[in-house]
Amino acid sequence: MTLSTTLTEYVCTAFSGLYVHTFEPDDALREITELCRQQEWGLATWDLDQGLSARSSSLSLDDLLTS
Numbered sequence: 001m002t003l004s005t006t007l008t009e010y011v012c013t014a015f016s017g018l019y020v021h022t023f024e025p026d027d028a029l030r031e032i033t034e035l036c037r038q039q040e041w042g043l044a045t046w047d048l049d050q051g052l053s054a055r056s057s058s059l060s061l062d063d064l065l066t067s
Contacts, residue, residue: 003028004035011041 003020011017022028029045033055036043037054 003031007032007035008039043057 007018020028020032033043035041036055044052045055046052
């Protein structure tokens with residue numbers, strides 16, 4: 001089962017947030033970003049260096065913090 005398939009199943013079953021642990025973070029982020037773009041889902045990420053980051057043009061950090 002691919003990462004995209006697994007994430008789609010979680011989103012369709014209404015998981016509000018997901019934690020992904022991987023040894024290939026750049027590849028995973030690229031795949032997740034593409035999946036969200038295809039499905040028209042909002043995407044926000046967090047990492048230790050950059051903190052919280054909205055990766056969707058329809059999503060702002062204010063939206064994340066107030067919802």
